[in-house]
Each structure stands twice: as structure tokens, then as C-alpha cells.
Amino acid sequence: MKSDIEISQTTKMDPIFEVAQKLDINADSLEQYGNYKAKVSVPLDPQNVKSKLVLVTSINPTSAGEGKTTVSVGLGDALSLLGQRIALALREPSLGPVMGLKGGATGGGYSQVVPMEDINLHFTGDFHAITEAHDTLAALVDNHIQHGNQLNIDPRQIVWKRVLDVNDRELRQTVIGLGGKTSGVPRQDGFDITVASEIMAILCLASDLEDLKRRISKIIIGYTYDGEVVTVADLKVQGALTLLLKDAIKPNLVQTLEHTPAFIHGGPFANIAHGCNSILATQAGLTTADYTVTEAGFGSDLGGEKFMDIASPAIGKRPDVVVVVATIRALKLNGGQDAKELKHEDLEALKAGVVNLKRHVQNMQQFGQPVVVGINKFATDSDAEVNFLHQYVADELHVAIAEVDCFSEGGKGAVDLANLVIENSETAFVSQNIYDADDSLVEKLTKVTQKVYGGKNVELTAAAKKQLKQIEKLGYAHLPVCMAKTQYSFSDDPKLLGAPSGFIITVRELQIKAGAGFIVAITGNILTMPGLPSHPAALDMDISADGTITGLF
Missing domain, CATH: 3.40.50.300 (P-loop containing nucleotide triphosphate hydrolases)
Known part of the structure; x- marks a missing residue:
């Protein structure tokens, strides 16, 4: 064949x-x-x-x-x-x-x-547009800090990373702003893959261009020295980012x-x-x-x-x-x-x-x-x-x-x-939900773990507990949960196959995606920037002089 x-x-x-x-x-x-x-x-x-x-x-x-x-x-x-x-x-x-x-x-x-x-x-070019919009926002954040930081953004609490649509483990953790005063403020940063960008999620959940701009305006880019939320709306760049996504x-x-x-x-x-x-x-x-x-x-x-x-x-x-x-x-x-x-x-x-x-x-x-x-x-x-x-x-x-x-x-x-x-498809049915909108965030996590995964309970790390308190304080606990978990198992352990039960799901990080409208719960060893395997598919790809592509599966 x-x-x-x-x-x-x-x-x-x-x-x-x-x-x-x-x-x-x-x-x-x-x-x-x-x-x-x-x-x-x-x-x-x-x-x-x-x-x-x-x-x-x-x-x-x-x-x-x-x-x-x-x-x-x-x-x-x-x-x-x-x-x-x-x-x-x-x-x-x-x-x-x-x-x-x-x-x-x-x-x-x-x-x-x-x-x-x-x-x-x-x-x-959709993914390129999303990458460009995401990284434009990252550049605007650092530029704001460089030119006086009127919003009082704490560089240590910037949560908006950069993205690329490649698997590149080397970029998971980076240091930026090196090279002196004209090259920005040095700080820790990192890259996610474009498909993990909140702008990707927003684009896929937006009902029209106006809703897209409204959701982008809600994106949290970081926090002030006083612990207050800083959003895209505070930077006043939601219009610029949205126009990059008009097509x-x-x-x-x-x-x-x-x-x-x-x-x-x-x-x-x-x-x-x-x-x-x-x-x-x-x-x-x-x-x-x-x-x-x-x-x-x-x-x-x-x-x-x-x-x-x-x-x-x-x-x-x-x-x-x-x-x-x-x-x-x-x-x-x-x-x-x-x-x-x-x-x-x-x-x-x-x-x-x-x-x-x-x-x-x-x-x-x-x-x-x-x-x-x-x-x-x-x-x-x-x-x-x-x-x-x-x-x-x-x-x-x-x-x-x-x-x-x-x-x-x-x-x-x-x-x-x-x-x-x-x-x-002609069968009548009555829709049901796994959790209720007014459930607490922990209740939502627990119900998904017990009803969908077959697990016993959820445990939050010390860091996740601290983030939970912040989410509740800021008023985002009503949002639905988006569990970031291995695809290979019902649990957060990719080696635990079949239909395991009695396990604990460990949530190590909670991220507010205010524009997308959900809370991401990162479990196990899930990475938001994947790496390449020992034999990347790219090694088998080629293009001939007449433009014929080979090896692309």
C-alpha cells in the first residue's frame, strides 16, 4: 500500500x-x-x-x-x-x-x-498568527517594564511566557534581558509550545471578533509588587493583538x-x-x-x-x-x-x-x-x-x-x-454534567478524578495550594477546570495502564486562563514545551528539485 x-x-x-x-x-x-x-x-x-x-x-x-x-x-x-x-x-x-x-x-x-x-x-498561517500575537504581547510586557513600569509589574511574577510551534526542550527555562540597560531587564522566562498558548484556546472558544478581543483583554500577564492582577486590558493592547488574528x-x-x-x-x-x-x-x-x-x-x-x-x-x-x-x-x-x-x-x-x-x-x-x-x-x-x-x-x-x-x-x-x-443519533437523551458550575475548584478537580479517571482523590502540592488561595481571592474559582494530564493512562502516571483505581492525582500547578475561561491544573510530569524524540520524524523528510515532498507520513 x-x-x-x-x-x-x-x-x-x-x-x-x-x-x-x-x-x-x-x-x-x-x-x-x-x-x-x-x-x-x-x-x-x-x-x-x-x-x-x-x-x-x-x-x-x-x-x-x-x-x-x-x-x-x-x-x-x-x-x-x-x-x-x-x-x-x-x-x-x-x-x-x-x-x-x-x-x-x-x-x-x-x-x-x-x-x-x-x-x-x-x-x-493560523498558527503563525497565534505565535506572533502571543510573542508580541510578551515583547510589550517587557517593553513596558523597560520604559518606566507604570503598572508596577513585578518581573518575578510575570506568568506570560513566549511560544514557538516546535518541540524544543532547551527553551523550557531561559534567562532574558542580558546585555546591559538597552537590552531590557534580566529575568527568568521560558517558552511553551504554540498549541499550549492561551491565545490558541481563546481563538478556539471565541464566538466572533469582538468576543476574541474581549477574551484577550482578560488575559493575565502577571502581578504587581502588591500582588494585584495585571491584564492585557491594563496594557491597552487588546486591539493590536486582535488585529493580528483577524484572518x-x-x-x-x-x-x-x-x-x-x-x-x-x-x-x-x-x-x-x-x-x-x-x-x-x-x-x-x-x-x-x-x-x-x-x-x-x-x-x-x-x-x-x-x-x-x-x-x-x-x-x-x-x-x-x-x-x-x-x-x-x-x-x-x-x-x-x-x-x-x-x-x-x-x-x-x-x-x-x-x-x-x-x-x-x-x-x-x-x-x-x-x-x-x-x-x-x-x-x-x-x-x-x-x-x-x-x-x-x-x-x-x-x-x-x-x-x-x-x-x-x-x-x-x-x-x-x-x-x-x-x-x-435519533435516540433521545438527557445531558448531565460531571460537576456543577458552583462547585469549589477542589470539588471540580475531585469529581473529574473520581468520575472520569477512576481515582480516589486529588492532592495539591504546597505550590498548588498557594495558587488555589490566590485563585479564590481573585474570584476565578468559579471557572471550569482543564486537566493537563498524560494521555497514556487514566492516572497521572503514564505507566499505570488498563483501568486503575484507588490512585491519587497530584496537581502541582494551577494556572488562571481568564481569557479562555478555565483553570489549568497541571498534573504529574506534564510539560507545556515537549521535546523531540531520539529519531525525530524530520529526519525522514525531504523535498526534491521539482518540489515533491517525501517522508511527511
Whole structure:
């Protein structure tokens, strides 16, 4: 079988204006970036939502991921094959993982969004705009201090780091302002990855340009010597930062290999931020399609929970059905099989690992939505393993299940799953919340830990307790929580696989994201600036004299 990029490069794409016509988006609403991608300005009327919303999430993954985006794309194509008007709403890839370990994020095989190279690289420049806005704010903060510091900002209490869209461990902790008086005030600083930027989260949660500016104005950049909050509004630069994002806020329209419309917009990490594409992209689908398929990063314990508790209220709609993607290889890993042996049959490991799927299904059921399971098939899956998983889901979980082979077959490989989605999306449900808005911050952390992770309790480090008191004093304790946690385990220990219980989640830092509207709780060893692996994906990439790209997954 051809590589992902070879499949992408040999596919004839439709002109983007023809793709837009499938959703009745007229030419006046398109700003084309060449022939095959465009920015879209779709009039959004919350009272005119006619689309069913499908959320795709997954179990805890292997290091290579379990093909959640591939299944999302294949499901969209399959629904289209069944005569439905479809829109996909997905995140943009970060260059950090693209050049690092995980590779691209445009699906795979015959279920991809295209142009694959453009989307995985610079696309329409959204991430660059977010990086520029974020770092412009950092420069303005230091410039304010350099020129008299009228706001009385304490350089030791500046919380606004700089960002880059690369994995660069060397920049986690830095010292800036060296070189004498003309080079600024020396202080400790550091870099996060762009997808961890609060401006990324804000862009993905903003309802329009004015809301974007309002949220940016609320960003906390640091504190005064007296412990008072200093915001972007105090610096009076929210307008300047917003104008840098005037194009980035508009959703991007592309297509799948089978020409299904796809809105690709925003990309906050799910184990650092809230892990969902922009609400504007999702709402664009909801107002133009019969079914809108979206995904949330990593498993139901991360992106799935955050979609329900953070993104869904901003969208103004709950999913009508949730798809939990599972792979036999990931279940065997969670059951104790060595990561190097996953291609070999191991029924005992599978039987031990299915508890991971059970908890993910139950997690999503807690919110009230109908849930179905999609088995993303790999060539190494044995018949015995597939049959066992079917039987387990039917007998123990009592939810519908379908095999998916859209990687090899495209949309037709997900038709069974699409039929289940259509059927279950007609089921009436009553939405429920994991925690109440008026719960204390500790109660919110505890309820997520106990109800979603299966843990016993939450413990805050001394530093986190001090930050909690400050959050309560400043009046931000009412905000929802965004847990920054490993994607490999329900716990904060990436080696604790399966469906562990009785563990303690340790919160070592609490960060106020006043503009985004949530509190980030950093647990375990989570880093907001990842590092590159021993063999970065970049080592396998190249470009020929005629511009042909190779090695981009």
C-alpha cells in the first residue's frame, strides 16, 4: 500500500468553491488560498442549527495514536456515501508533533483531508498568527517594564511566557534581558509550545471578533509588587493583538480524499489545553450540514471530557452521539503486552485490557449521550481477537459496535459505523454534567478524578495550594477546570495502564486562563514545551528539485 503522502499526492482534488457549494456556501463567503483551501465566513445563526453533532473520541492510545482522525474522516465520507450532507470539523496539526514523534494529523491511508502537505505544514498561517500575537504581547510586557513600569509589574511574577510551534526542550527555562540597560531587564522566562498558548484556546472558544478581543483583554500577564492582577486590558493592547488574528479567526475549508467538506481550524493540545477545534468551525458545520463530525484530542479522559465541560457549552450544543475509537493493539498494551509485540496475537492481554475500553465508554455515557464503539482495524488483528472484542462489547458494555477499515477502503470501510451513528443519533437523551458550575475548584478537580479517571482523590502540592488561595481571592474559582494530564493512562502516571483505581492525582500547578475561561491544573510530569524524540520524524523528510515532498507520513 502507498504511503499517506503518496496517496494524497495522487488524488485529484475538487476546486474549493465546488466543495463549498456542497454546503450551500457561496463564493462571497470564501477567501481562497489557492485552488484547494479557503477561509470561510459563514453567517452563524444559533437558532438555525440543523445538523446532528457526532463526537469522536478514543481509548488511551499507544505512542503512535489509534487513528482517531482517520476514523473521523472515514466516518464523514461514509455518511456522505449514505446520502447525508456532511461537514467535518477537525483541529489543525502542530508542527511540533509533525516534526517530532507522532507525525501528521490529517488522517491516514484512504481517509485523509487534503491538501495533506499544506495542512501539516504552514496551511493558511493560523498558527503563525497565534505565535506572533502571543510573542508580541510578551515583547510589550517587557517593553513596558523597560520604559518606566507604570503598572508596577513585578518581573518575578510575570506568568506570560513566549511560544514557538516546535518541540524544543532547551527553551523550557531561559534567562532574558542580558546585555546591559538597552537590552531590557534580566529575568527568568521560558517558552511553551504554540498549541499550549492561551491565545490558541481563546481563538478556539471565541464566538466572533469582538468576543476574541474581549477574551484577550482578560488575559493575565502577571502581578504587581502588591500582588494585584495585571491584564492585557491594563496594557491597552487588546486591539493590536486582535488585529493580528483577524484572518486566523476564520475557519479553513478543505476536503477529504472523497471530496467531503472539512473545516480545519485551531489546534489546542488535549493533554495541555482543551484539545478541540474552534467553535466557529463546528458551528459552521452545524448550520450547513446534516451531520457534523468532530473529534476531541486523545481519549475520553482528556479531550472527551473537555469537549463536554468546556467546548460544548461554548458551542451551545451537546453531541447527539459519541463514537469511542478502540484498537486491539492499544487494548493489548493496556492489558500488559509488550509494546514491541503488539502485532502478535495475545488474547489474554486483550481480555485484561478491555477494561480500558469499558471505562471510556462509561465516561461518555455519564454525560447522557448515546455511545457506539468503532474498532479501527489493523492488518495484524487476528480473527479470534476481533471476535472476542465484539462479544465483550455486546455482553458487557451493551452498546453497538462496528469494525472500521477506512484506512484501506476509505468511506466504504466505515459504512457500518455510519449506519450505527445515524441510528443512535435519533435516540433521545438527557445531558448531565460531571460537576456543577458552583462547585469549589477542589470539588471540580475531585469529581473529574473520581468520575472520569477512576481515582480516589486529588492532592495539591504546597505550590498548588498557594495558587488555589490566590485563585479564590481573585474570584476565578468559579471557572471550569482543564486537566493537563498524560494521555497514556487514566492516572497521572503514564505507566499505570488498563483501568486503575484507588490512585491519587497530584496537581502541582494551577494556572488562571481568564481569557479562555478555565483553570489549568497541571498534573504529574506534564510539560507545556515537549521535546523531540531520539529519531525525530524530520529526519525522514525531504523535498526534491521539482518540489515533491517525501517522508511527511
